Amino acid sequence: MSHLLLNYYEAASVILFGIGFMNLLLQNNLIKKFIGLNIMDTAVYLFLAAKGYIFGRVAPILTNGVIDADYYINPVPAGLVLTGIVVSVSVTAFSLALVQRLYKHYGTLNMDEIMKLSREREGE
Amino acid sequence: MNEKKTFWQHLQAWVNGEEAMLHADEYIKKRELPRERNWIRKPDFQRIKANKGLYWFLCVLVSVVFITIMLTVVANLPTFGQPINPANNEVVERYLEKGIEETGAINFVAGMILDYRAFDTFGESNVLFLAVISVLILLKRDKKNIDAREDRETEEDERFDKSDHKSILKIGAKYLSPVIILYGIYVVLNGHLSPGGGFSGGSIIGAGLILYAAANGHEKMHRFFTFKTFTLISVGCLLTYCGCKSYSFFTGANHVGYEIPKGIPGNILSAGFILPLNICVGLIVACTMYGFYALFTKGDM
Amino acid sequence: MSMELSTIIQMVLVVFLIASAIGVSITRNLFLAVIVFMGYSSIMAIIWVFLESPDLAITEAAVGAGVDSVLFFLTLKKVHALKGTREG
Numbered sequence: 001m002s003h004l005l006l007n008y009y010e011a012a013s014v015i016l017f018g019i020g021f022m023n024l025l026l027q028n029n030l031i032k033k034f035i036g037l038n039i040m041d042t043a044v045y046l047f048l049a050a051k052g053y054i055f056g057r058v059a060p061i062l063t064n065g066v067i068d069a070d071y072y073i074n075p076v077p078a079g080l081v082l083t084g085i086v087v088s089v090s091v092t093a094f095s096l097a098l099v100q101r102l103y104k105h106y107g108t109l110n111m112d113e114i115m116k117l118s119r120e121r122e123g124e
Numbered sequence: 125m126n127e128k129k130t131f132w133q134h135l136q137a138w139v140n141g142e143e144a145m146l147h148a149d150e151y152i153k154k155r156e157l158p159r160e161r162n163w164i165r166k167p168d169f170q171r172i173k174a175n176k177g178l179y180w181f182l183c184v185l186v187s188v189v190f191i192t193i194m195l196t197v198v199a200n201l202p203t204f205g206q207p208i209n210p211a212n213n214e215v216v217e218r219y220l221e222k223g224i225e226e227t228g229a230i231n232f233v234a235g236m237i238l239d240y241r242a243f244d245t246f247g248e249s250n251v252l253f254l255a256v257i258s259v260l261i262l263l264k265r266d267k268k269n270i271d272a273r274e275d276r277e278t279e280e281d282e283r284f285d286k287s288d289h290k291s292i293l294k295i296g297a298k299y300l301s302p303v304i305i306l307y308g309i310y311v312v313l314n315g316h317l318s319p320g321g322g323f324s325g326g327s328i329i330g331a332g333l334i335l336y337a338a339a340n341g342h343e344k345m346h347r348f349f350t351f352k353t354f355t356l357i358s359v360g361c362l363l364t365y366c367g368c369k370s371y372s373f374f375t376g377a378n379h380v381g382y383e384i385p386k387g388i389p390g391n392i393l394s395a396g397f398i399l400p401l402n403i404c405v406g407l408i409v410a411c412t413m414y415g416f417y418a419l420f421t422k423g424d425m
Numbered sequence: 426m427s428m429e430l431s432t433i434i435q436m437v438l439v440v441f442l443i444a445s446a447i448g449v450s451i452t453r454n455l456f457l458a459v460i461v462f463m464g465y466s467s468i469m470a471i472i473w474v475f476l477e478s479p480d481l482a483i484t485e486a487a488v489g490a491g492v493d494s495v496l497f498f499l500t501l502k503k504v505h506a507l508k509g510t511r512e513g
Contacts, residue, residue, distance in 0.1 A: 003199045010198045012439040018191035019446045025183040031455055031500065035462050039446050042469055049476045054212065055205040059477040060220070060232035061319060067224060069217040070207070072232065076216060078478045079237040083248045085484050086323045086409060089493055090255030093416040096500045097262040103504040104271065233480055311483065319479035327487040334495055413492050420499040
């Protein structure tokens with residue numbers, strides 16, 4: 001338990017991932033589902049960045065002319081997350097475009113109603 | 125023919141392809157019959173979803189079990205922020221100690237994502253372009269995707285935008301958007317010297333363009349940014365990126381003898397290809413962000 | 426267990442993060458959910474600064490609180506879920 005408090009960033013990212021996952025499963029509204037997906041994204045980024053942090057070190061940009069691996073934090077997670085954030089925006093935009101088309105077709109954003117309507121239209 | 129074959133004979137015949145030819149009709153008939161499996165009750169997902177309480181309970185159970193397992197894992201992970209953690213291995217040491225010498229960039233992250241792992245970033249830029257194209261396919265206003273109600277709403281919005289001349293948004297955007305775009309350009313151009321780079325600066329420029337377009341409408345935006353501009357910038361930047369990074373293929377695996385001059389680390393014109401690549405990525409990201417906005421509001425660029 | 430001030434601030438920020446995530450989940454109003462999600466992204470940007478990743482902070486502030494929310498609001502307007510515009 002005390003170890004969880006020491007690893008509080010990782011613990012928080014796991015909890016956030018769980019909350020986003022619950023949103024994705026339980027929400028009926030599509031927009032809130034996608035907000036849940038975004039929360040899951042940021043939870044993964046938080047986990048990665050927390051793995052790269054080291055106490056008492058500075059950001060990976062040359063400071064005071066020191067070229068030493070013991071002076072900077074880990075730059076690899078920053079590189080991974082940087083591209084990930086921008087790609088997650090494009091995923092969000094694509095899914096929201098799909099939501100708009102669904103609304104135009106069915107006139108609602110409620111998942112249950114969309115399923116019901118699609119089954120009715122199939123039956124016709 | 126009807127004698128009882130053993131399993132191995134069946135298998136041998138199947139391997140040789142005889143079984144399929146000899147018994148094809150029988151097999152197809154048998155395949156089309158529903159399988160009788162009374163001893164397992166298939167879980168009916170529709171019924172479970174229809175039963176709100178049960179569905180809710182199962183979802184919460186799955187999530188809670190997942191969180192518990194992962195929290196147990198986190199409790200056994202190495203302590204946060206210690207230099208001896210296995211994530212800080214020799215790869216990181218190499219990037220940090222040889223990075224400036226090999227890439228010429230002061231910002232180690234820029235040196236990493238645009239030199240050591242430049243192909244990965246190329247893929248990301250392509251993902252952005254693909255995302256805009258997909259949204260364009262979904263939302264473009266054309267003959268098949270037209271709606272009288274939506275047209276009326278767009279028209280009303282445009283009339284409403286034209287009627288107010290000095291709203292807070294317009295005056296704020298007039299003074300803020302040049303500053304935001306200038307800051308974005310600064311971040312892109314100094315990507316190898318300071319925090320930021322193509323992705324950060326590009327999204328700042330995109331946000332500035334969105335602010336300008338939201339305040340002044342699409343007609344003013346069309347003076348300098350049309351769909352043609354978008355295509356030219358995106359495709360041109362992607363091709364430039366591709367050309368800059370594929371020179372290794374033409375000059376041999378290590379590009380021996382064709383070293384790009386690195387310059388003095390710390391100068392604005394240094395770090396080989398990182399500055400042009402940063403500009404390419406920044407332009408692509410900015411166009412992508414504005415393209416999303418334009419497609420979401422008007423259905424066209 | 427003695428803790429530094431910055432650790433306490435970071436823990437408080439993390440608690441805010443979780444609280445706003447739960448807030449997004451339980452609110453019924455879509456507009457409110459997007460606003461709270463904007464706040465979530467801003468808190469995330471501050472946390473990136475604490476984790477010594479200024480590049481990520483710039484990107485998250487521009488993308489998460491800026492572009493992402495604009496896209497969500499535009500979608501809300503298109504699906505007539507904003508009060509005061511065109512409902513239903």
